[in-house]
Amino acid sequence: MSPADRFARFVTAHSKVVVAVLLVATLAVGAGAANVDGGLTIAGFTSDSPEADAYDYARENFRTDGENTTAVQVVVRDENALSQESLLASLRFQREARAAASVNQTLRDDRAFVDLASVVATAAIHAEDGANATATPSLDAQIAQLDSMTPGEVEETVARVLDPDASLPGTDPYSLLPTDYTPGATTADARVVYVFQDTAGATGDDLPDAVAAAQLDLKAIAADALPGESFVFGAGIVSEESTQATGESFAIISPVAFLLIIVVLGIAYRDVADVLYGLLGVALTLVWMFGFMGWAGIGLTQILIAVPFLLVGLSIDYALHVVMRYREARDDDPSRSRRKAMRRGLAGVVVAIGAATFTTAVGFLSNAVSPIASIRDFGVVSAAGIAAAFLVFALLLPALKLELDGLLARVGLDRRASPFGRGGLAGRLLGVGATAARRSPRAILAVALVLTVAGGAVVTDIDTSTDQTDFLPRDSPDWMDSLPDAFQPSDYSLVENAEYLQDTFVQDREQSTAILLLRGDVTRAGTLDALAAGRADLRNASSTVTLADGSLAATGPLETIDAVAARNDTVAELVADADTDGDGVPDRNLDAVYDAVYAAAPDDAAAVFSQENGEYRALRVAVSVAGSAEPETVAGDLRGVAAVVESESGVSTIATGQPVVSYVVQQGVLRTLVEGFLITAGVILAFLTVIFWTRYRSLTLGAVVLAPVVAAQAWLFGTMYLAGLAYTTETAIIAAIGIGIGVDYAIHIGERFVDEYDGTNATDALSRTLTGTGGALLASATTTVAGFGVLALALVPSLQRFGFVTSVAIAYAFLASVLVLPSLLTIWTRYTDAAVAE
Incomplete structure (x- = not known):
């Protein structure tokens, strides 16, 4: 008796024990989910490099004006932002902000507001008072001064302050004006006011809750006090609106994705109970994933949002294979009992599921070598979730289905359904691969090779990017305005505001400051x-x-x-x-x-x-x-x-700072892609070679099964190049996704083919493989592509790109498995290892 047979016999003979043990284990692991930080954050992109070390040294050993503070930028946009009315508006904004207790308690003690209006008002007071002028007049005094002057007098003071030859103590007024401002001019269409908040005592990169909340209050105050096109920009506002946009995106996406999945599963299963079993298994897998995150202390980021989608797709795939092989066993021999049919079906599929689990987990775990922390977390969480999916669908689901189906049978509901793909339109579509393999396998392989070479040739021509604005929400499309009120998203202008700030003003923020560090x-x-x-x-x-x-x-x-x-x-x-x-x-x-x-x-x-x-x-x-x-x-x-x-x-000199470190991260993204691909492909090839040699004494079948997966990856790169998509921190994981899921599909086809093949009937074996296992793959790929495809409805561009790239990767993996792999297997049986099953 083979290990697969012994495994299947154990699960079916002790189904009650298996269900009880795994449900208790689920409760124990799932308890960790309570520890997961529910506050969604934009993924942090850090790398281990000399530049990053130098940046840390600079931040630790030099005391700068922004130390233990965060800066909020208030952009005043007006027909003339240097007019008396506009200057008074920003001074009154200061007064209202200080009057708000929630804001005032977060402001730093010294120079909390840096405002050109204060510079102008102070200059006017000093000009009037002369030697009796106080160094820092009060805010009320500044407002009273400007309010008492005529527009012409204010303009004269502005001209004096902005005279290129003037020497004023304190803030350089030009740093508060657009970079295209003409020196000496008394008009400008915008200016920036800095509000500094105290962050002393904060841990990590997150702002204290009170500081983040105060920024939202500043935004509300500015909306009432400043001209219409003015806006407030700060880390707390970005975090709050990004989280809100992601939540609103999923409020739209989740029902659509769920509906699509239910429709596809309903068509595939044609049985309500089996649909419910599959959905229960998906839910339990997600419980394990979130429980692992909680015990491991890993918080939720935008990149990690993709993991549940991946696990849903993989879980549905596993469930379909188990149920369809069970149905095939009952369909082939109607006299078989449910327990014997499950034993036969599970024995026929568990090796493929186990191999797919290992290879898919390796595919994602290869991201653990990335120099980027958020991508490492993605790899680890994905691998843990994939392992959980195996436990749920290779152990719990078969045992649970046996027990519940037995219960239903006792009340007169002994259900039988044919496996998906053995007839109808699905069967005819799946038969295309076998027909092509019989008639012209070399032509199929030639076309696939040309596309693969073309895709591989542009790999190094695809740009890399870590632009943080890619993670900021954009305003919703017009058609979303017709959605019911409960689903209508808010209006977002973060991207436009960020780009305006970058293009218009000198940015003192870390993202816009490069550093030369001399040491020695x-x-x-x-x-x-x-x-x-x-x-x-x-x-x-x-x-x-x-x-x-x-x-x-x-x-x-x-x-x-x-x-x-x-x-x-x-x-x-x-x-x-x-x-x-x-x-x-x-x-x-x-x-x-x-x-x-x-x-x-x-x-x-x-x-x-x-x-x-x-x-x-x-x-x-x-x-x-x-x-x-x-x-x-x-x-x-x-x-x-x-x-x-x-x-x-x-003296040793190094270029560092956030922009330079970002470039190093970009290179880390490419390194993640290349190293992840090489590690994944190498480990999977070795594993498949061992598996197929152990089971079938074939040293080449592993390479044959892996080849179309690599081809699909190259097709994906070519598609990204044609679509103008860059390697980013979310698309860098496509190598793991494409190979991990692609190998899952290919293993199922390869394993089933060898099981059906007797050394002489390659065409018949391919037909049975594609209409049997292929049916489960078709349903699985369709649900997974649909699940990721709906991310196109997200308000965050990074999620949209991730959904598109992943959907294409899965579609290509499926096509490679059902179109290219059959032709490869046909050629393989002709020239090598022809007696593998004899």
């Missing part, structure tokens, strides 16, 4: 001269931002030394003494210059100089980059400058 003996002569040469190159780079006055939007040792020297005579004298060549850059006694700057402006110095054991060991240059600049361009520009600085200074 940063006091050696020539270090600052090398930085000066690098600064000139940065000013000419395509990805960096220059302010309206032509200066580079950067904060570094040179900028800090110049600013402090301009207001401190002691520092100015030391700089002049240390500048031996008269170019304005100190080139000797740098430790004395750094000490002087620290003594005069410790907060400013701490942002650009870092000390270890009393010695200066690192310098930091932060450069604003254009929001529209590609990470690859930013990384190339900064790395080129870093090489120049290191060469001229002799």
Whole structure:
């Protein structure tokens, strides 16, 4: 008796025990689901790299103005955002925001609002009061001042503040204006107000709940206080609206997906009880998955949302194979009892299900080698869910079906139904593969090979992207306005607002700031001269931002030394003494210059100089980059400058910062794809070779079964290229999906064919295989494609792309299994291992 027969005998002979044990185990594992963080987050993309390590070092060893804070950007858009009315509107917005207790308690103590309106009002107060002016007039005083002036007087003050030759202490007013603002002009169509909130004590990357809630209150206040096109943008708003959009998407998607699945399963099963068994198994598999996530401490992200869809598809596949093989056993011999029929059917399919479980789990688990944490989590959770699906559908479902069918039979409902695919339209469609394999297998393989080579040739030409705006919800299409009120989604403008900010203003946020980090003996002569040469190159780079006055939007040792020297005579004298060549850059006694700057402006110095054991060991240059600049361009520009600085200074210099780390993540996405594919293909090939050698003494059948799966993967790459889709953190897992599910399909076809083949009847064996096992595959593929296809209705572009790519991957895997694999098996029987079943 084979291991498969012994397994099937055990399950059917001890069905009550199997059901009881697995239900208890489900309760135990499922209890962990209560620990899953239900707050959906946008997946974090981090990688292990020198650039990421340098970025962590820079954040830990330099004190910047934004330390322990988060910045909310309030964009004032008006016909003239510098008019008296507009300036007063933003000051009143400040007052209303401070009056709201929920907002006020989250604001940082110093300079919580950075607003050009305050700069203008303060300048007007100082001009009137002269020597008696207070350094920081109150907000009420600022409002009263601007309100008391005529529009012409306000315009004159604006002109004075924005005079390119003016020198004002504190905030650079140009940093609050669009990058295309004309210096000295008294009109602008927009400006930005920064609101800084205290995040001290927060753990991880998530904002404290009170801070996130305050941002939503700021948004509501701005809607009433500011001109119509103004908006508020902050991490808390992004998180809240992204979560809401995803929830609204699934409120639309879930009923549609469920209806499609029920219709397909109803057509395939034609039996209400079997449909219910399958749905129960799906639910139990998901309980195991969420329970595992809870015990493992893995939270829900947008990427992990895809896992339940994957498990639904795989679970339905397993259920169909078990039920259809059971039906075949009863159909072939009507005298068989239910228990014997289940034993025969389960013995015939359990090896294929087990092999598919292993190979599919390996396919997804290959993502564990990814340098990107969110993709690693995806791989681990998927593998755990796939293993759970095997337990549910190879053990629990057969045992449960036996017990419940027996109960129904005792009340007069002894149901019999034919297996799906043995007749009708489905049978004729599934027979195409066998007919083609009999008539012209070489032609089929030639066409498949051409498509495979074409798809593989463009793999390296597909772009990579980790643009965070891809994960932001977009406004719903017009047709959704006709949905019932309960299903109508909200209006979203996050993407438009994010793109406007990136294209219009200098962004101080991490995503728009690149860093040059110098580490080592940063006091050696020539270090600052090398930085000066690098600064000139940065000013000419395509990805960096220059302010309206032509200066580079950067904060570094040179900028800090110049600013402090301009207001401190002691520092100015030391700089002049240390500048031996008269170019304005100190080139000797740098430790004395750094000490002087620290003594005069410790907060400013701490942002650009870092000390270890009393010695200066690192310098930091932060450069604003254009929001529209590609990470690859930013990384190339900064790395080129870093090489120049290191060469001229002799100090180790590395380009880092969020844009550079994002580029490294992009490369990690491609690495995930390539390594995941190679690992998956290699492990699966070895496994299939062992399995088929052990069972049938064939060393080549494993490669034959895997070949169409690889072909389908190449077809998918070609489709992505033609559709203009990039490798992203969600499409990077397509190798695992395509191979994992594709091998599942191919194993079922290959295993069933060899079981039917006696060494002489390849055509008949293929016909029985495709109308038997093929029927279950057709129903499974249809439900899975439908389940993923409805993601096209999502409001989040990343979910739409994922649904499209996965649906195409599954469709290609099915077509390769029922069209290409039969021709391969036909050729295989002619030339090698022909006596495999003799």
